[in-house]
Amino acid sequence: MSDTWNIAGNEFSSRLIVGTGKYKDFKQTAAAVEASGAEIVTVAVRRVNVSNPNEPMLVDYVDPKKITYLPNTAGCFTADDAVRTLRLAREAGGWDLVKLEVLGNQKTLYPDMPATFEAAEALIKEGFKVMVYTSDDPIAAKRLEDMGCVAIMPLGAPIGSGLGIQNPVQIRLIIEEANVPVLVDAGVGTASDAAVAMELGCDGVLMNTAIAEAKDPIAMAKAMKLAVESGRLAYQAGRMPKRLYADPSSPLAGLI
Amino acid sequence: MITLTINGDEKRVQTNISLTELLENMQISPQKVAVERNREIVPRSTYNNVMIEDGDQLEIVHFIGGGLHVCL
Numbered sequence: 418m419s420d421t422w423n424i425a426g427n428e429f430s431s432r433l434i435v436g437t438g439k440y441k442d443f444k445q446t447a448a449a450v451e452a453s454g455a456e457i458v459t460v461a462v463r464r465v466n467v468s469n470p471n472e473p474m475l476v477d478y479v480d481p482k483k484i485t486y487l488p489n490t491a492g493c494f495t496a497d498d499a500v501r502t503l504r505l506a507r508e509a510g511g512w513d514l515v516k517l518e519v520l521g522n523q524k525t526l527y528p529d530m531p532a533t534f535e536a537a538e539a540l541i542k543e544g545f546k547v548m549v550y551t552s553d554d555p556i557a558a559k560r561l562e563d564m565g566c567v568a569i570m571p572l573g574a575p576i577g578s579g580l581g582i583q584n585p586v587q588i589r590l591i592i593e594e595a596n597v598p599v600l601v602d603a604g605v606g607t608a609s610d611a612a613v614a615m616e617l618g619c620d621g622v623l624m625n626t627a628i629a630e631a632k633d634p635i636a637m638a639k640a641m642k643l644a645v646e647s648g649r650l651a652y653q654a655g656r657m658p659k660r661l662y663a664d665p666s667s668p669l670a671g672l673i
Numbered sequence: 674m675i676t677l678t679i680n681g682d683e684k685r686v687q688t689n690i691s692l693t694e695l696l697e698n699m700q701i702s703p704q705k706v707a708v709e710r711n712r713e714i715v716p717r718s719t720y721n722n723v724m725i726e727d728g729d730q731l732e733i734v735h736f737i738g739g740g741l742h743v744c745l
Contacts, residue, residue, distance in 0.1 A: 438737075460736040462707075464680040467733070470701045475736050486736060501709065505734050508714050509707035
């Protein structure tokens with residue numbers, strides 16, 4: 418049975434989106450992406466090193482024709498910077514699907530929501546398809562969807578913290594209200610965290626550090642692939658209810 | 674000679690030079706970058722026709738590995 422999902426008319430099988438930062442080199446990045454089975458990777462837009470323009474580029478290792486590049490605005494702290502960055506990304510790559518992230522605090526990397534709304538509005542007006550990093554506030558998430566964002570991506574814990582899903586109630590509330598895909602974006606530390614996110618009913622999970630900073634990033638990429646698939650399957654299967662007391666698995670009738 | 678700012682650094686180049694020629698001189702492949710000139714995106718199809726002027730502010734960018742973190 419195929420279990421695909423859609424973002425803005427594009428169909429994907431893998432529900433895992435991985436970042437391409439923090440790896441030892443591009444070779445390791447490419448191997449981790451391959452092991453994760455991801456069909457979408459996030460990339461950053463940065464100035465070309467003018468003094469050494471021939472240094473290796475990501476596009477030489479991860480083929481944008483096979484893997485969807487999702488340009489993101491990681492590191493942008495104003496709406497204006499985020500919008501300029503994504504305009505450049507659209508010109509460099511030639512695609513409209515982007516990830517918007519406007520940060521508000523250096524220490525927590527929490528999103529600046531007023532600036533996020535401002536940037537989202539400008540980008541949507543210019544024809545971008547915006548997947549948006551957001552706080553876990555269901556009202557903010559709904560407002561972003563109403564504005565026209567194509568995916569809502571609340572954090573499960575601060576970016577790069579690896580704390581796991583700290584806010585299952587908020588994430589679930591956002592999912593119940595949403596008519597566009599909801600992805601947990603940030604906070605996953607290990608495979609079970611990814612499974613938890615998927616069991617909550619998320620359409621997907623986005624991660625970078627949990628794979629890149631593992632001792633063996635390639636093995637962790639594979640673990641994340643399995644965890645996302647496993648969590649998705651468990652969500653679809655429908656878990657048993659929780660009970661306070663035991664309930665024997667073997668029939669009690671016929672006991673000697 | 675004219676003076677430009679490229680990615681925040683001043684650079685002196687010859688007069689009457691197109692954006693395509695400028696990128697070639699810098700050994701930058703136009704297919705792998707995007708260019709912003711004085712805060713306006715320059716469509717790649719127009720690089721041949723865009724003549725660089727004294728005082729131009731250029732940003733030349735490309736994709737790098739990046740995820741959810743701030744990379745400087």
